[in-house]
Amino acid sequence: MDVYGDGEKKMTLKQQAVSGVKWSGISMGAVTGFQFITLAVLARLLSPSDFGLMGMIMVVIGFAQAFADMGLSNAIIQRQGVEEDHLSSFFWVNVFSGIILFVCILLCRPIAVLYFKQSDLSNYLIFAAFIFLITPVGQIFTTLLRKELRFKTLSKIEITGSVVYSASTIGLALAKFEVLSLIFGQLIRSLFTVIILFFVFRESWLPRFHFSIKEIKSYLSFGAFQLGERVVNYLSANIDYIIIGRFLGPSALGFYTLAYNLMIFPLTKINPIITKVAFPAFSKVQNDNAKLRRGYCKVINYISMLSFPMIAGMLVVAPEFIRSVYGAKWEPSIIALQIFCLVGAFKSLGNPIGSILLAKGRPDIGLYWNVFVVIVLSFAVIGGANWGINGVAAAILFTQVPLFLIIQPIVNKLIDLKFSQYLNAIKLPFVCSVIMLVGISSLRIIISDIDTTMLLAISIISGGIIYLITYYMKDRMIFVELKSMLKGN
Template sequence: MSNQAVAINGAKWTTTATVINTLLSFCQLAIVARVLEPTIFGLVSICTLVLNFFHIFANLGFTNSIISKQENDKKILSTIFFASIALGFTMGALIYLSSGFVVDYYDEPKLSHVIKVSAITFPMIYTSQIYWNLLQKELKFKILAVIEVIGAVLNIVLTVTLAYSGFEERSIIYSQVIFTGVKTFLYILLGKNLFTPVWYFKLGEIKDHLRFGIYHMAEGVLGFVNGNLENIVIGKAVGIKELGLYTIAYQLAVFPITRLNPIIMQVSYPIMAKMKDIDGLKRAYLKIVDFISFCNYPLLSGLFITSSSVVVLIYGADYEGSVQLVKIIVFVSFLACVIAPASSVALSRNKPNLMFYVNLISLIVKIPTLYFFSQAFGLIGIAYGYVITSLLETIIVFYIVNHLVGSFLKKLVSNILMPISFCLIMVGLIFLYQRFIGNTGLIHLIAQVIIGGAVYIGLTLKYKLSLSEMLALKKSL
């Protein structure tokens, strides 16, 4: 099967799973937001912050090294497996012990229980991670999709049930623990045909993986701080409730890219890792950016222009303070569409250190920028600071991609100008509707969505992709 056929088949299964997960996650958030107040989302956001930090060290960075090096040696995989289990229990213990420090920092006693309970997930995740790696390496996207859907269904059922039963912040944490356990079981059950560990453990024999993983983990640490610095600042300096408002705004503003981009990255990276042709990598990067931007830009533009209606209708009047934040943070997502595939390019060229340097430079700039804007403009200022540092990161990433695959910027700009133009026309027409017809209530929101969708699809059919080409693509899927 050709790379294109594999990519199409993988994208089909991954897209199906992501669409289902997206709808379920959206429904879950909309339902529980009616029950749980912003402060609870602030608590969960802090807990997630702590967990995500420790997740950086998952498998010592082996996730991408196994794929990049196409590792098949059972002894090496067994060493990685046992090292991961030991690391999982170590991380779980560290999280449990760190709960007191987090409580003292944020002065919020409720954090102690949710963090301690969440620590249980780490031994499970680290035990099953190698099976997820191998399933992805072998392009078993159907199996991965099925597991993701099962986990998503279980998560929404548990979360909503517990939230309406009065468990408050524990409803989200308890459901995560249970569905993590179920997914761990399924990864091992369905991946055991690819790998059965043997009693073998020699760290010296995985030094190449460790060397690869050191930069990857270092990049992850810096990326974590870069991506969550504003949450750390808000939770401490502004307040837990404000952090809840920011969390809702951030989740909504990055919602399209966090759902679509992983589909593309999950399918494309294992294929790109097999490529040794630099021109092929450049073409792959440009095609991925073209696809991501064409799919995401209309969603992000629509969210920008309709956010005042969307936030209140979905989450309720208590979250009206998130509207302006959404309008600002959405520009971070615009930039993320063009830089997201760069990581796959760097890893495919066996250069994980380059993305480490990107995050290091970005962090050095971000700390004083967020401090200045938070002091001058408060919560809104932090969002503006986030956009500015994201723009700097985009410039640096473009420089690195140019270094890895050669000149590409002219072609990239040519590709994204079309969806940007379509989006400007779409936003303009929706603005006119809001100005002269109405912008309050579900009916007007539905009308704006229909107008925006019709305009973008119509322009796409005329100037980007004809109906016959779309039908041919559908047939190939």
């Protein structure tokens, strides 16, 4: 099936992967930039309670989204030789499941109101549920772009979608739409994205009025594990929101959401630069452990090289960053943000694990693992909630080391990777980040009496310079690789 009319299809696997990382990086930079600016503006226009209510809404919507495509998207990516009729069947599965989820959200509103003790949630969920009538229509197109590593096109769509979201959300917030500005902004972005996807595929492939359950049966075993893993993974990622929203209220959840998003959100944008390229690339060499080992080590090296300095830097500048960018009313988020910096280090390293499990056709491991994680985190977060949002953040941090030491050896065994090889891949980014942290901290002691905003700016600039110089002195070749990647070589 020829759905790709440009030069992306003619590239080798390596060239496609390199181009994918490059364009995913461009997309990440632009999307994160727009969302950072949007969050900074909205933090001054909306209250912590508004953000907390949106967090509660997203707990409900996000849980339903885990069921959106029956786990079949990754099954399509993992399977070689998918036929056109199968794709049409997948399209209608997505549409039908979206309609079902829309109805389920409407019916389950009283449960959400009862659990969170927020009567306003009922009306907000009506509007938010419309996302399930929009997003599933474009899901198959996004999956096809990912399957063929067509990240240049996908990145352009993501960037324009972010512009639309930022403009619409800020405009609505200025018009006093409050929580609805966050909801409508997402709906507008989703509708815009679907329209663009249909435009991109208009001459190559569009779904037909064709549906056969028999055609997608063979995908369901892989998809079933994926679906189960998504649901459980969602619970493990959001159990803190669920518990804080219930026991500490919307304002506390708002402060927690800001702290979590400031550290974890950038990492969730940096990691997919590489990991969303890694899964389809790994799938194409799923039977060659030597290539998988090299690719996996390169992935975690790049991720740690990008993530670790951000984590170390934010750990130091968090107080000035919160006060200068978001305002004094968000100061209760500072300590939680600093704790999440340490959590972020483990989360960034754990992100590529899913790509390896899926590429090796072992989504079952991911499912069982995430069930275990949900159980561990549930007890930890419930215990931590007695000490507020900082207690919850600390409880999550204390679970990360043992969880990491359990899952990583399992993944290493799948691809015959020695733990020493793994540590070697992250050693230099870690050392350079520690040197940067010490350098910034020492400088801040000397200039501690200057203006807060100036202290923040000097800390960020000097930290970046220290990290780049230190890394360049230890490994100049990585900069040559990155330069080559940016050129598309």
